[in-house]
Amino acid sequence: MASIVGHTQGVNNAIxxxxxxxxxxLIADSGVLSYAGSLDVVAHEWAxxxxxxxxxxxxxxxxxxLNESFSDMFGVAVEWANGSQNWVIAETSYNNLTNPPDYLHSLYFPPSRQQxxxxxEGxxxxxxxxGPDSCPNPDTTNDSCWVTRNMGIPNKMFYLLANGGFFNNVTVTGIGIQxxxxxxxxxxxxxxxxxxIDFARAATGSIKAAFELNYVSSWPQxxxxxxTAVKVCDTMPGDANGSGGIAITDVIYLVNYVFDKSRVSPPCNGTDPGTCWPIDPNCQGELNGDISVNIQDVIWLVNYVFDKSRDNPYCEGANPxxxxxxxxxxVCCKLP
Structure with a gap:
């Protein structure tokens, strides 16, 4: 990409x-430090x-x-790589030289800028x-269906993943911004x-990326x-019986589901009127990533419950x- 410095079609920004x-x-007004002078803003636009x-x-x-949030993530990461370790965007630019430095967005506390x-919630x-208060027509009057407001959600997610923290009763252990x-x-x-893409599928995509980059680390989890902390994810793959955790009872439930066993309570005979062991949503029984629930998922769940070693990729039990x-x-993006 090429750049044009000092462009006159607008002021106090980079685009x-x-x-x-x-x-x-863009050029700055008198008495103003343009956003174009902030490294994170420049990196945001390049992103x-x-x-x-x-x-x-x-x-x-x-x-x-998500588009805007990815640019904020990139902007913050570039500043960290250059020695400025903070979680806000455009903190070195402000509208009046007599006032203290301000910022546009906060990844640490998005509500400080009405995000x-x-x-x-919030x-x-x-x-x-x-749905309630839906947005059927994205346009300039609603910020293309609330882009700026809602970008704070993936921003907060990124902050928690990089830095760690306790939010909405979920404890996240930071893995570092890099x-x-x-x-x-x-x-x-x-x-x-x-x-x-929506946030739920974006969550699944980023977890998949974490698996691919470092399977035997805590990155995916x-x-x-x-x-989960920002409430985009709410369902746990592997929790076949919906108990809120994963145990041998889920293995039994999944076996019954896959082989469509009859059931005493509630009474049900095989496929009449449907499987006696429903899994809803489907991902509670889909564990190995092949987008279908079958015997391979049962094997995967048994190996998970009993924490078996693995040859490829190499992994010894619970290490790490x-x-x-x-x-x-x-949408099933909560890991145990």
């Missing part, structure tokens, strides 16, 4: 133009160029919020076509995040916990984590 692939650094060619995330609804940090606005950024970059590069951690699918 990535999707049509020309140019980054414009939009990366997104365009790697995942082409749309600019509306949750995909638009959501929990799905469905500053969150419904970006979807249906590792967290590697996961998000791979999710974008591999197109696990693309087009008009902490990525899942970070998305369970070798058969369930692979989340679709």
């Amino acid at each position: 990535f133009d999707k049509e020309s692939d140019l980054v414009y650094y 939009h160029g990366i997104t365009k060619y790697m995942s082409n995330l749309r600019g509306r609804r949750e995909a638009g919020a 959501a940090e929990t799905w469905g 500053w969150w606005k419904n970006p979807r076509l249906t 590792n967290a950024m590697a996961i998000m970059f791979r999710a974008t590069f591999q197109k696990y995040w693309k087009d008009s 902490q990525t899942s916990k970070a998305w 984590i369970n070798c058969w951690l369930p692979i989340p699918t679709d």
